Each structure stands twice: as C-alpha cells, then as structure tokens.
Amino acid sequence: MAYTDMSSSSYKKLHMVHVNRSPLKFPAPSSSCCCKARVLPCLFCLLLCLTALCFLQATNTSHLQELAWVAYPNLAEFIQDNVLQALRDEDEGEHEVHDMCEGRYVYMYDVLAQFNADLAEECIVTGRGRCRESWGCIYCGGLENEGRGLLVPSLTEADNSTILNKNGYYYNYSIQLRPAEAWYRTHQFSLEVLFHAKMKKYACLTTDMARADAFYVPYYAGQDAALSLRCNALEVRDRHVNLFLEWLRGQETWQRTRGHKHFMVLGRQPVDLNRPIKTRMWGLPITSQPELANLTFLWKGKAFSTFIHEIGVPYPTSFHPSSDSHLKVWQETIKGTKREWLVSFLGSARRKFRHESTLQFRQELHKQCEKENDKCRFLDCTLEYKQWQIPCESEPEIVTLEFSNAVFCLQPEGDTPTRKSFFDSIVAGCIPVVFSNETAHLQYDAYLPPDPTLYSIFLNKDDIALGKDNFVQALANISTGRVKSMQENIREHILPRIIYSSPSSSISFPDSFDIALHQLFSSFTS
Known part of the structure; x- marks a missing residue:
C-alpha cells in the first residue's frame, strides 16, 4: 500500500505564531421568540434588533470589539469559560518559526458563532437541571476537554x-x-470545536495575513444547526448565519480574496447545512451562500456537488x-x-x-x-x-x-x-x-x-x-x-x-488533522 508520507520529527516540533484574541460573541435568540415569531413581537426580539445595530456598528471599527451582554445563559458561559478560555490561556508567549512551515502558514479569523442559548438549554438540560441525551444535540459535557468530551x-x-x-x-x-x-x-457533532482546538496549537499559525497560504474561518455552523433546525421561522433559524456573513463581508482579506484559499470546518452532514436560500426546507443555508462559493468546506461527508469545494474528513x-x-x-x-x-x-x-x-x-x-x-x-x-x-x-x-x-x-x-x-x-x-x-x-x-x-x-x-x-x-x-x-x-x-490526536499531543505520525490540512494545501496549490 502507498500512503502520502507527511511524518517527520521536525514537522511535529514546529512552533506556532499566535497572539491572544477574544472571540466575537453573537447574541442568542429566545426559543419562545421562535415559536411566536410569526404571530406577535416580543420584548426579546426588540432587544435583538438593538443588539444587531450594535453589532453592525462594531464591525465597522478597525479592531473587532467584544460585545458585552447583561448576562449569559448557562451553556454560553460554560463554552466561554471552559472551552474558549482554556484554548486562549495556552497561546501566549513568543515562538520561533521553522522553515518547514513555508507554504503551510494559516491565518485564523477571530470569529466564533455564539450558540442559541435558550434552545441549547431546552435541548440539553431539562427543567430540573439534569442532562438528557437527544440526537443532534451535544450532550452535557460534550464540549469539555477542547471538544473531546468527558474522559471515559x-x-x-x-x-x-x-x-x-x-x-x-x-x-x-x-x-x-x-x-x-x-x-x-466524544460526540459525533463536536468536530468543529475539536478541529478549532487543534488549529489553535497548529505549528504554522500566523497573524500576518500577507504571509498566510490559507485562511481558517472557525464558524460553528453545525453547532448552530443543532439548536435551530426545528425552528419554523426562517428569520430566526438563519439569524446567526446572516450575522456571520455580515461580519465576514467586512473583513479586508475576504474582500480582497473573495474566499479563495479560505476554509471552514462543518460538524454536521450536508443535508443539515446546504439548504437553498429562502426555501422552507430542512437545514441551514451555509454552502448555498453566494459569498461562500469560493470557500472550501471540510466535513464528514461530501455533498458531491459541482458547486461546492469540499474535502471529506473522518468523524471524531x-x-x-x-x-x-x-x-x-x-x-x-x-x-x-x-x-x-x-x-x-x-x-x-x-x-x-x-x-x-x-x-x-x-x-x-x-x-x-x-x-x-x-x-x-x-x-x-x-x-x-x-x-x-x-x-x-x-x-x-x-x-x-x-x-x-x-x-x-x-x-x-x-x-x-x-x-x-x-x-x-x-x-x-x-x-x-x-x-x-x-x-x-x-x-x-x-x-x-x-x-x-x-x-x-x-x-x-x-x-x-x-x-x-x-x-x-x-x-x-x-x-x-x-x-x-x-x-x-x-x-x-x-x-x-x-x-484526531489530543490538541497538545507530541505524536510523530500524521493524524486526521494533519492529513486534512495536507489535502487543503494541495488543492490550493493545484
């Protein structure tokens, strides 16, 4: 058997260039608002409109400002404190860059989709505060340990x-x-969080956009889908997608490249994320967005569409x-x-x-x-x-x-x-x-x-x-x-x-993450 050999002791010992960043936080719509969206306006929806105005104003500044909210629901606080903060804490300090990174530099955008907190609580935690498992939802503890879930x-x-x-x-x-x-x-839908955690420690991560050979967009579309797929009001179901696209359009690099050499990891199957825009079918309109036509999607099953740049990667x-x-x-x-x-x-x-x-x-x-x-x-x-x-x-x-x-x-x-x-x-x-x-x-x-x-x-x-x-x-x-x-x-x-090895691993062999990036760079250079 012949396999592509990417393993070397020096490759795994590369250091990364990274700075401490704060993720963009999107507000979370209410599940009750979803149910009444086509009947009566609610106070929370009015607050969302005001929040959207603040968001648009924030994207026009030269530096992305962290939006402040009065209070975070339990799941959002958990994600912020136990997943994202843990990733940032280990990224400080000066690092040396190895020559073998040439042609493999990745710039990572500073955006993360915030979860729909009300739907998350309904999906994961009952009124008594006890976890219950439901297909399509991340069960309690499923995002701990950088997306790997709870230790067995x-x-x-x-x-x-x-x-x-x-x-x-x-x-x-x-x-x-x-x-x-x-x-x-490890939950089957945790790929986005797990891949993001490994990318945070990627040896050839750079903050210099001019040096980058690829651009990673860490938008958790699959996580949003799990929380909003059953919402019949499209304006509510697609709200995070529209906020994300609005933010992306304002990025200088995106305006210059129009998505070429950009990639995104999707944690769910194509049927959940390739809904045609403005149709009332199942799923979110991710791959069907005209703005993302040049972007490459890494997900667990190909759509086999001539309109999508895609790479199939293993389930975690x-x-x-x-x-x-x-x-x-x-x-x-x-x-x-x-x-x-x-x-x-x-x-x-x-x-x-x-x-x-x-x-x-x-x-x-x-x-x-x-x-x-x-x-x-x-x-x-x-x-x-x-x-x-x-x-x-x-x-x-x-x-x-x-x-x-x-x-x-x-x-x-x-x-x-x-x-x-x-x-x-x-x-x-x-x-x-x-x-x-x-x-x-x-x-x-x-x-x-x-x-x-x-x-x-x-x-x-x-x-x-x-x-x-x-x-x-x-x-x-x-x-x-x-x-x-x-x-x-x-x-x-x-x-x-x-x-997928541990994000802080010291392995010498190429795992799924390494092979995925190798495919990505090969497709960009070809």
Missing part, C-alpha cells in the same frame, strides 16, 4: 459488568480501553492519543483481543429514517442476524440501557468495546451514507462491512487505501434486502488469511490516519 470513567471489569447487567444487558468484553487517559466520550472517535506510546498500547490491545462474534451490528432497526428503504434494509439485517445468533450480535442504539440496547451517543466508548469483540462490523446507511460507526469499527480493529461506495470508499480517499478490499467487505444491498443472500454466511466464507491481512492493514496503517 476508569471502571473495573466488575464495575462495568454491574452497570451493564442491571437492565439485562449482556456484558462480554474481553479487553479494556487503554491507556485510560486517551479515551473520551473516542480515541485521542497524546503520544506514539498511547497509539502503540492500543494497537497491541486490539491485536491480542479475543473476538467472540463473527459479526456485530450496532444501530437502530426501529426508528424512522429519511428513506423508507433504509429502515426496510436494516430490518432485514436484523432478521438475518437473529437467525444466526450464534455468530451475529445485534444491539439497538437508544438513549438508555435496556434489553439488548445501549446508549451509543452518550457513552460511545461502549461501541468501541462492542466492536472489539467482533471480526466484522456492519455499516449500513442511515439518514446519510456516512457513519461515525465506520470509524469506531476501524479504531476497534473490526473489519467494516459496507453496502454503498458513498459510505467510505468515495468519501475519504486521502485516509484510506485506494483498494477497498484491503480493509473492508462490500456486499450487495439489493440481494440482501430481497432475501437472496445471507450476509452472515457470506462473511463466514471469507478465508482466515484474508481476515488477518485486513486486520493488520486496519490496525497498523489506517487507524493512525483516521483519529
């Missing part, structure tokens, strides 16, 4: 067994997550090593694990999907798995522990442990062709079984070998859906030699490339 609790095997078995859930883990300090409960997993030794420990762990099941399927076969055919196909997978229950293990992802159900979102480390017990892991399409589960299976050393080329083969070409048979199994979706083929028997017929070869490719060559 270091429970003993007996502790885990007690927790999982209390609701009849079958515990059979043969390994533990090691090293413990490298594992976090729960594994964030800080050193080469961390990676080595985990590689050795999954190399020696006893895989009890031939195949595992973690996902829902009950809830509604965007396409009815998706649900029907998953139900057929579930049906075949139950008939072969001595070889196949099916677990339904839900919000709490129940019989044969696990909370895949709030405790993603359970997914890794489950996949570490299987040789093959099914990766059927859901609402989108891509899945976080695909990368979870790679981290667990489990061979992914895909049913569409858009799940991974066409999405992440810089991260995966050009020959998909080196690391994955492709099965015909139509034949399985019609009951013509049995996927369990098809997987059982794969030779032991081929299985071992794929497992080694996954463990030794692919795993290091699809993970």
Whole structure:
C-alpha cells in the first residue's frame, strides 16, 4: 500500500505564531421568540434588533470589539469559560518559526458563532437541571476537554459488568480501553470545536495575513444547526448565519480574496447545512451562500456537488492519543483481543429514517442476524440501557468495546451514507462491512487505501434486502488469511490516519488533522 508520507520529527516540533484574541460573541435568540415569531413581537426580539445595530456598528471599527451582554445563559458561559478560555490561556508567549512551515502558514479569523442559548438549554438540560441525551444535540459535557468530551470513567471489569447487567444487558468484553487517559466520550457533532482546538496549537499559525497560504474561518455552523433546525421561522433559524456573513463581508482579506484559499470546518452532514436560500426546507443555508462559493468546506461527508469545494474528513472517535506510546498500547490491545462474534451490528432497526428503504434494509439485517445468533450480535442504539440496547451517543466508548469483540462490523446507511460507526469499527480493529461506495470508499480517499478490499467487505444491498443472500454466511466464507491481512492493514496503517490526536499531543505520525490540512494545501496549490 502507498500512503502520502507527511511524518517527520521536525514537522511535529514546529512552533506556532499566535497572539491572544477574544472571540466575537453573537447574541442568542429566545426559543419562545421562535415559536411566536410569526404571530406577535416580543420584548426579546426588540432587544435583538438593538443588539444587531450594535453589532453592525462594531464591525465597522478597525479592531473587532467584544460585545458585552447583561448576562449569559448557562451553556454560553460554560463554552466561554471552559472551552474558549482554556484554548486562549495556552497561546501566549513568543515562538520561533521553522522553515518547514513555508507554504503551510494559516491565518485564523477571530470569529466564533455564539450558540442559541435558550434552545441549547431546552435541548440539553431539562427543567430540573439534569442532562438528557437527544440526537443532534451535544450532550452535557460534550464540549469539555477542547471538544473531546468527558474522559471515559476508569471502571473495573466488575464495575462495568454491574452497570451493564442491571437492565439485562449482556456484558462480554474481553479487553479494556487503554491507556485510560486517551479515551473520551466524544460526540459525533463536536468536530468543529475539536478541529478549532487543534488549529489553535497548529505549528504554522500566523497573524500576518500577507504571509498566510490559507485562511481558517472557525464558524460553528453545525453547532448552530443543532439548536435551530426545528425552528419554523426562517428569520430566526438563519439569524446567526446572516450575522456571520455580515461580519465576514467586512473583513479586508475576504474582500480582497473573495474566499479563495479560505476554509471552514462543518460538524454536521450536508443535508443539515446546504439548504437553498429562502426555501422552507430542512437545514441551514451555509454552502448555498453566494459569498461562500469560493470557500472550501471540510466535513464528514461530501455533498458531491459541482458547486461546492469540499474535502471529506473522518468523524471524531473516542480515541485521542497524546503520544506514539498511547497509539502503540492500543494497537497491541486490539491485536491480542479475543473476538467472540463473527459479526456485530450496532444501530437502530426501529426508528424512522429519511428513506423508507433504509429502515426496510436494516430490518432485514436484523432478521438475518437473529437467525444466526450464534455468530451475529445485534444491539439497538437508544438513549438508555435496556434489553439488548445501549446508549451509543452518550457513552460511545461502549461501541468501541462492542466492536472489539467482533471480526466484522456492519455499516449500513442511515439518514446519510456516512457513519461515525465506520470509524469506531476501524479504531476497534473490526473489519467494516459496507453496502454503498458513498459510505467510505468515495468519501475519504486521502485516509484510506485506494483498494477497498484491503480493509473492508462490500456486499450487495439489493440481494440482501430481497432475501437472496445471507450476509452472515457470506462473511463466514471469507478465508482466515484474508481476515488477518485486513486486520493488520486496519490496525497498523489506517487507524493512525483516521483519529484526531489530543490538541497538545507530541505524536510523530500524521493524524486526521494533519492529513486534512495536507489535502487543503494541495488543492490550493493545484
């Protein structure tokens, strides 16, 4: 296999040029205002209008002024104090710049979208102040540790067994997550925050716009989408987008380049962020904005549109090593694990999907798995522990442990062709079984070998859906030699490339962040 080699000890030791900055703070609209936007004006909406005037006045000054608000809701205060401030505190001091940064300098704009605080509280915290998990929302603690989420609790095997078995859930883990300090409960929609944290410590960050080879725009569009997608009033749903665009138009560099060599990271799928402007469809109008036509988007699944400059990057997993030794420990762990099941399927076969055919196909997978229950293990992802159900979102480390017990892991399409589960299976050393080329083969070409048979199994979706083929028997017929070869490719060559190391790591190998920037610079120079 041939991979692009970007690793060198000197590359990782580069120092960055950065100064202490304060992020732009956008005001947060009220959820009650969203409900009444088309019926009655409310006092809060009037305050928002006054705030918008202040914002426009602030953008006309030579230096971006930090807008002051009377009080911040709990979530906004948490983000400011625990995420952003922690990033800024480590960026002070003089730094030396290495010659290898030539052609890789990045200028980072000073803008962050403020969350819709009222919708965030409704989405994440109940009236009693207790966290509840909901698909699409960042669960409580999901933005801590620079976007990695909460550290996975270091429970003993007996502790885990007690927790999982209390609701009849079958515990059979043969390994533990090691090293413990490298594992976090990372949400699939935290990519924007995680990438921003790593960019803050990027070796070739510069404050000299004339020196920059690329321009990073850290707007958390995916985070805003999670909090406003269900708002029917477009003027409220799109408010942060419009504020962001107004700010961007006023930037000297943006006016000069019109978005060329600019890039933005999007933490959600295309369907959530490419709504046509002024239509009442699902999503936010990000990629459809004329002002952003020249900008390059890095996100977890390509839209495959001729009108969008895009690069597919991996979903964040729960594994964030800080050193080469961390990676080595985990590689050795999954190399020696006893895989009890031939195949595992973690996902829902009950809830509604965007396409009815998706649900029907998953139900057929579930049906075949139950008939072969001595070889196949099916677990339904839900919000709490129940019989044969696990909370895949709030405790993603359970997914890794489950996949570490299987040789093959099914990766059927859901609402989108891509899945976080695909990368979870790679981290667990489990061979992914895909049913569409858009799940991974066409999405992440810089991260995966050009020959998909080196690391994955492709099965015909139509034949399985019609009951013509049995996927369990098809997987059982794969030779032991081929299985071992794929497992080694996954463990030794692919795993290091699809993970996001800790922002303060000292690794020598290129991770997802490094490869994403390499793709970006290559596209700009070509």
